[in-house]
Amino acid sequence: xxxxxxxxxxxxxxxxxxxxxxxxxxxxxxxxxxxxxxxxxxxxxxxxxxxxxxxxxxxxxxxxxxxxxxxxxxxxxxxxxxxxxxxxxxxxxxxxxxxxxxxxxxxxxxxxxxxxxxxxxxxxxxxxxxxxxxxxxxxxxxxxxxxxxxxxxxxxxxxxxxxxxxxxxx
Numbered sequence: 001x002x003x004x005x006x007x008x009x010x011x012x013x014x015x016x017x018x019x020x021x022x023x024x025x026x027x028x029x030x031x032x033x034x035x036x037x038x039x040x041x042x043x044x045x046x047x048x049x050x051x052x053x054x055x056x057x058x059x060x061x062x063x064x065x066x067x068x069x070x071x072x073x074x075x076x077x078x079x080x081x082x083x084x085x086x087x088x089x090x091x092x093x094x095x096x097x098x099x100x101x102x103x104x105x106x107x108x109x110x111x112x113x114x115x116x117x118x119x120x121x122x123x124x125x126x127x128x129x130x131x132x133x134x135x136x137x138x139x140x141x142x143x144x145x146x147x148x149x150x151x152x153x154x155x156x157x158x159x160x161x162x163x164x165x166x167x168x169x170x
Contacts, residue, residue, distance in 0.1 A: 012082050012110065016137055019117035026143045027122040029099065031165035034064055038098040040115045041070040042105040048154045052104075055158050069093040071111045083110045094119045101125065102161065103142070104154060107132050113141050125161055127152040 001009070037059060044052065056066045069090060071078060078089040093115065101121040105112025107129040116124050126142040128134055130149050139145065146160050 008082055012084070013137070015082070015084070016110075016113060016117065016141075019114070020137060020140045022117075024124075024143075025122060027099075028144070028165075028168060029122075030168040031062075031162060034099040034165065036065045036067070036096065036098045036100070038093065038096065038101045038119055038121065039066065039068040040101065040103045040105060040112050040119075041068060042109055042111050043073055044070065044104075048104075051154045051158070067093060067096060067098075069115060079111070084114045085111055090115055090118065097121070099123065100165075102158075103127070104152060104157065106151065107134055108138055113138065117141055127157050 039052065039056075041048075041052070052068070056068070059066050071085065078085055080086055096119075098119060098121040101116050101119055101124045103109075103112040103116045103124070103126040107127065112126070116126070123144060124142045125144045125146070126138075128138070128145050128147045129151060130147050144161075144164070146157055148156070
């Protein structure tokens with residue numbers, strides 16, 4: 001790794017650590033009380049897009065607003081030189097207050113971490129692939145983590161989130 005890349009990586013890590021350290025009001029509520037969900041995605045397969053569409057329809061029918069931000073497969077023009085998404089790309093998504101943010105990006109994805117940490121939310125949920133080494137930063141970024149072996153199976157991941165949220169009691 002050349003010195004410029006080392007400096008970029010250090011700045012990226014410092015920025016993410018500052019975002020994780022910011023005060024965040026954690027609040028977990030029953031699924032019936034969730035009124036807004038933000039979904040952060042990157043590189044979805046066609047099958048995952050269908051699954052996400054079904055999830056969005058189910059939640060919309062329950063009276064929940066679902067907003068999604070997705071970095072396209074060739075979305076390098078939406079990223080700055082540190083690899084963070086540009087503010088004009090994320091502004092519409094991050095201006096809302098969410099009851100729940102679901103990060104469905106791969107473990108350690110900079111885009112997913114950054115958007116999850118900059119969006120105002122009461123509960124941040126992520127997936128952690130136990131077969132891939134994860135940093136402390138990735139673990140600290142989320143309030144609730146579903147762990148699994150291998151890449152995220154979106155259907156199982158979303159089902160598990162809903163199962164846990166329906167078990168919450170007052």
